[in-house]
Amino acid sequence: MAMQSSARLIRRYYHEMWNRWNFALAHQLLAPRIRFRGSLGVEVRGIEAFKGYMRHVQSAFPDFSNTIEEVVSQRTRIVARLSYRGTHRGELFGIPPTGKRIAYSGAAFFRISRGKIAAGWVLGDTAALIRQLDAPPSSQSRGATESGLRIVAANAGQRDWAASLMASSEPWITLRRDLASCRTACHRPDSLLFVALSGTETCGFIILQRRGVADSPYIKSLAVAEQHRGRGVGSRLIRFAEDFFRLSASHIFICASSFNSRARALYERLGYAHVAELKDFVIPGASEILMRKSLLSTAQVNASAR
């Protein structure tokens, strides 16, 4: 592919797809099995997961804009220096919306194959971004900074940590999930895995699937390290998942094993209702209880009933 058209592809990617939230263009510009790490540190594979990442950025900064400061291209490799700007309207890194205008920088490395973006790796200055969101704490963001909890996309080491926690915890012990199968679950490219951090300590994780049940978002797994349980971390991770999907879905699903009555009680308290019992689903003698919560506000429900 000519150098000029590779650079043109990258310009279309930023100006026409990202800056206009043109999700449909993803199929024209991206290779179906694209591997991508975004400026916020989220790693995804495939176009649907990529669009999920776009929605994540959109929910945090609905007016997000990318400015290309510089592009260097060499055959199928392109490097771009970017400036990002936006207004913080949705939870990000566990920080509730502050309404602040933010700006941060990034460096993006792309590989082009057959006229499409096959891989992208972007290093964003998230430390500068978090400083702008955190300091000084506004009345809205105080809760997050006081609790000291941040929710971030997991890196490979944190995925391994999540797999070890899963394999050593109920309900997975009873469900006979060994470390190898937990590792597979935590490294699946179509699963979004986020961890809750208290300072530098990892306290819990949540695995999300955009189309896990009935074409709707699904909380696939959730666990909090034993010493951090009962302090609101699990509830916080669930709220994070709900906010993550709120702009793009009207329902979210979760499952609890029939013997995991404390988790079920927690989900009920958070507004999840029983929809189905899947008998003998993972192991004989135990059911998986499928639960669902509406992500629509009362105003939206009333409007759609009219």
Ligand SMILES: CC(C)(COP(=O)(O)OP(=O)(O)OC[C@H]1O[C@@H](n2cnc3c(N)ncnc32)[C@H](O)[C@@H]1OP(=O)(O)O)[C@@H](O)C(=O)NCCC(=O)NCCS
């Ligand atoms: C379920 C779980 C994620 C909740 O996380 P958490 O940070 O303890 O949750 P919160 O602090 O927000 O809420 C606490 C509530 O969680 C529920 N809970 C479920 N299992 C619990 C456990 N093993 N220890 C403490 N609380 C638990 C209780 O209802 C508790 O309320 P209570 O204090 O009135 O008893 C966590 O307990 C856990 O990791 N359990 C083991 C793995 C698991 O069961 N995952 C769910 C798979 S469906």
